[in-house]
Amino acid sequence: DTEVTQTPKHLVMGMTNKKSLKCEQHMGHRAMYWYKQKAKKPPELMFVYSYEKLSINESVPSRFSPECPNSSLLNLHLHALQPEDSALYLCASSQPNQDRAGNTIYFGEGSWLTVV
Amino acid sequence: AQKVTQAQTEISVVEKEDVTLDCVYETRDTTYYLFWYKQPPSGELVFLIRRNSFDEQNEISGRYSWNFQKSTSSFNFTITASQVVDSAVYFCALLVLTGGGNKLTFGTGTQLKVEL
Numbered sequence: 001d002t003e004v005t006q007t008p009k010h011l012v013m014g015m016t017n018k019k020s021l022k023c024e025q026h027m028g029h030r031a032m033y034w035y036k037q038k039a040k041k042p043p044e045l046m047f048v049y050s051y052e053k054l055s056i057n058e059s060v061p062s063r064f065s066p067e068c069p070n071s072s073l074l075n076l077h078l079h080a081l082q083p084e085d086s087a088l089y090l091c092a093s094s095q096p097n098q099d100r101a102g103n104t105i106y107f108g109e110g111s112w113l114t115v116v
Numbered sequence: 117a118q119k120v121t122q123a124q125t126e127i128s129v130v131e132k133e134d135v136t137l138d139c140v141y142e143t144r145d146t147t148y149y150l151f152w153y154k155q156p157p158s159g160e161l162v163f164l165i166r167r168n169s170f171d172e173q174n175e176i177s178g179r180y181s182w183n184f185q186k187s188t189s190s191f192n193f194t195i196t197a198s199q200v201v202d203s204a205v206y207f208c209a210l211l212v213l214t215g216g217g218n219k220l221t222f223g224t225g226t227q228l229k230v231e232l
Contacts, residue, residue, distance in 0.1 A: 031218065042207055042222035043161065056219070088159050094218055103149060103211060103218050107161035 003027050004108035006091050012114045013081065021076040021111045023091030031055075031096035032074040033105065034066060037088040049074060050096040081115045088112055118143045120210050122223035129198050129230055136194045137226050139208030145169075149211040150184065150191045151220070156204040167191065198230045 004025045013019045025032065031050045035043040048056035049068040063085075065077040074091055094105040119142040129135045141150065152164040165177075167184050174183050179199075183192045195202055208223040 040225075042225055043220075045219060048218070056214075090159075090161060092161075096218065103213065104151070104163060104166050105211070105218060105220055106163055107153070110159040110161075112159065 004091055004093055004106055006089075006108040006111050008111060009109065010112045010114075012116060013078065014116055015081060015083070017081075018077070018079045020078065021089055021091075021113070023074040023076075023108060025072055025074075025091075025093040025106075025108075027093060027106065028071075029093035029095055029106075030071055031094050032068060033092040033094075034064075034074070034076050035090040035092060035107075037090060037110070039087075043090055047076075055096075078113075081113075083115050086114045118145075118148075118210050118212060118219075118221040120208050120221050120223035122208055122226050124226045125224070126227040126229070129228070131200060131230055131232055132197050134194060134196050135198050135228065135230075136192055137206050137208075137228070139191045139193070139223060141189050141191065141208070141210045143210060143212060145212045147213070151209040151211065152182070152191075152193050153207045153209060154204045155207065155225070161207070165193070195228075198228075200230050200232060203228055203230045 007022045033048050034046040036046050037043040045058050046060045047066045052068045063080050067075040088110045090107050090110045092105045092107045121140045148169045150167045154162045172184050179196045181194045205225045205227050207225045210221045
């Protein structure tokens with residue numbers, strides 16, 4: 001079983017709604033990630049948090065707002081989304097910037113988001 | 117910039133056949149890491165194998181084996197005696213360490229269908 005858990009598994013939201021995706025990891029990792037994956041495409045990096053600080057933002061629109069309350073939790077706040085934002089959102093974790101075995105990135109099961 | 121190419125979009129095999137998934141990568145970094153992930157229809161990206169650029173030892177693990185050839189920039193993955201449960205999308209990915217965090221570059225994925 002994965003040690004990266006995401007909730008909810010499925011979310012349907014209107015374009016005026018505010019919702020959040022949540023992620024928790026139990027591996028003691030200090031880097032956490034949000035990826036977006038459209039159908040039949042590879043995952044695309046959105047954000048990276050390293051030691052609870054935002055270290056990478058891949059020019060993501062401000063309607064997506066990440067938050068890292070502590071080293072094991074990661075949230076993605078959603079507001080005023082568009083239908084084209086419908087996708088699978090994957091959370092992941094790893095040790096930051098370490099070589100050898102430490103930098104394997106482990107993914108959660110994802111949250112399927114539909115914007116109507 | 118990093119690039120990963122999976123030329124095979126879709127492969128169909130009959131159960132018990134062996135199947136090889138191809139992956140070719142490009143990077144100017146001398147230290148890098150290569151991964152294979154499996155994504156079943158449920159959505160979770162499952163980590164399968166990791167190889168460092170300085171370790172060309174190939175390996176067999178159960179029905180899985182990997183062939184890392186630095187000279188041809190290839191990192192191929194073979195499933196022996198395929199089973200229906202192996203049906204999934206398989207992603208090859210390349211990781212280089214950056215100042216802000218670990219960035220994975222994914223290939224476009226290979227859809228493997230194993231039929232009875």
